[in-house]
Amino acid sequence: MSWTVIAAKDLSECQGDAWIEILRGNPALASPFFRPEYTRCVAKELPIEVAIFSRDGQPISFFPFERVNESIAIAPGRSLADYQGIIRFADDPLDMRAMLSQANISRWEFDHLLIMDGQLNPWCWTNWESPQIDLKQGTDHYFADLFSRHANLKGLRKSERRICRDIGELRFEFGCRDQSVLELLLKWKAAQYEATQRLHPFTNAWVSILFKEMLTYQQADFRGLLTVLWAGCEPLAIEYSLQSHQTLHTLVSAYNIEYSKYSPGMLRDLHLIEECGKHGITCIDMGKGLESYKKKLMNAACKLGEGSVDSFQARGYVRHLLNESRYRFLRSPWSLPAKRVARSAARIVPSIRRILSMR
Numbered sequence: 283m284s285w286t287v288i289a290a291k292d293l294s295e296c297q298g299d300a301w302i303e304i305l306r307g308n309p310a311l312a313s314p315f316f317r318p319e320y321t322r323c324v325a326k327e328l329p330i331e332v333a334i335f336s337r338d339g340q341p342i343s344f345f346p347f348e349r350v351n352e353s354i355a356i357a358p359g360r361s362l363a364d365y366q367g368i369i370r371f372a373d374d375p376l377d378m379r380a381m382l383s384q385a386n387i388s389r390w391e392f393d394h395l396l397i398m399d400g401q402l403n404p405w406c407w408t409n410w411e412s413p414q415i416d417l418k419q420g421t422d423h424y425f426a427d428l429f430s431r432h433a434n435l436k437g438l439r440k441s442e443r444r445i446c447r448d449i450g451e452l453r454f455e456f457g458c459r460d461q462s463v464l465e466l467l468l469k470w471k472a473a474q475y476e477a478t479q480r481l482h483p484f485t486n487a488w489v490s491i492l493f494k495e496m497l498t499y500q501q502a503d504f505r506g507l508l509t510v511l512w513a514g515c516e517p518l519a520i521e522y523s524l525q526s527h528q529t530l531h532t533l534v535s536a537y538n539i540e541y542s543k544y545s546p547g548m549l550r551d552l553h554l555i556e557e558c559g560k561h562g563i564t565c566i567d568m569g570k571g572l573e574s575y576k577k578k579l580m581n582a583a584c585k586l587g588e589g590s591v592d593s594f595q596a597r598g599y600v601r602h603l604l605n606e607s608r609y610r611f612l613r614s615p616w617s618l619p620a621k622r623v624a625r626s627a628a629r630i631v632p633s634i635r636r637i638l639s640m641r
Contacts (some may be wrong), residue, residue, distance in 0.1 A: 450514020
């Protein structure tokens with residue numbers, strides 16, 4: 283029994299079927315990011331490989347990855363991969379170092395690892411939450427609970443009436459296929475990141491191509507889903523999601539800042555939740571991070587891990603210790619004062635440099 287590595291584009295139909303069989307046997311792997319269709323889509327734009335572990339000629343584990351610097355593995359889709367991990371049955375033992383060695387990988391780095399069982403916990407130096415909206419009890423139950431916790435959200439109905447009066451008739455499109463709408467979403471999102479001087483992937487050509495490719499998949503097993511809140515002919519808010527059966531994962535969302543006073547983003551989310559209930563979706567995953575709108579909407583969460591597995595034990599131990607200490611500090615009461623000092627220093631140092639460089 284050993285791991286073999288192939289290019290993801292060479293994944294056979296039989297291997298794909300075995301992959302899907304594992305997903306059926308492990309409900310924890312419900313996210314669309316664990317589907318072979320997702321890996322195949324990414325492999326059309328990036329050099330994705332798959333390590334396969336077989337027993338008696340039958341594949342029982344799949345590890346999709348992208349190789350960086352020849353020996354470091356990261357998740358397919360890079361920063362877009364909101365769920366990461368190894369496709370396997372939950373009770374199967376896992377020898378991580380043997381896997382890395384046989385795949386010729388020195389280190390696997392992850393920041394959205396699904397904490398499925400305790401086997402991978404020792405490799406995580408911190409944990410995060412991916413906020414979710416649980417609709418298993420129905421949308422009526424969900425909204426009753428939401429409005430009891432956030433009564434002010436009921437006031438959004440007034441925003442809807444104002445939109446109809448000021449802009450045009452309000453409607454929600456669940457499953458838009460217009461490529462120009464997708465391009466507009468990515469343009470809005472890139473502008474949002476650039477306004478806050480944050481790095482983002484949306485200027486990379488492969489991202490736009492990948493999103494368009496996933497939008498062509500429209501099966502129950504896997505599909506790209508573009509949803510739009512319209513006012514007349516004007517798009518107010520757009521969201522791109524991935525769906526697999528009853529699980530929807532929101533990937534990119536943005537709204538037209540010219541209409542921000544109407545709270546179009548939150549209105550879009552409420553309409554999306556209503557539509558998901560009609561289409562049999564019972565879990566909406568909003569992705570890692572606890573932004574204010576996620577805190578309001580969430581009623582469940584999934585634990586994700588950040589860390590790395592290193593084939594060299596001593597190096598891995600040092601890396602783990604340093605990063606664990608860093609996150610412990612960042613979550614301590616000392617973190618905020620330290621960040622303020624760092625920001626002040628960042629403003630002062632350039633001024634000192636200019637003074638010293640004067641002739």
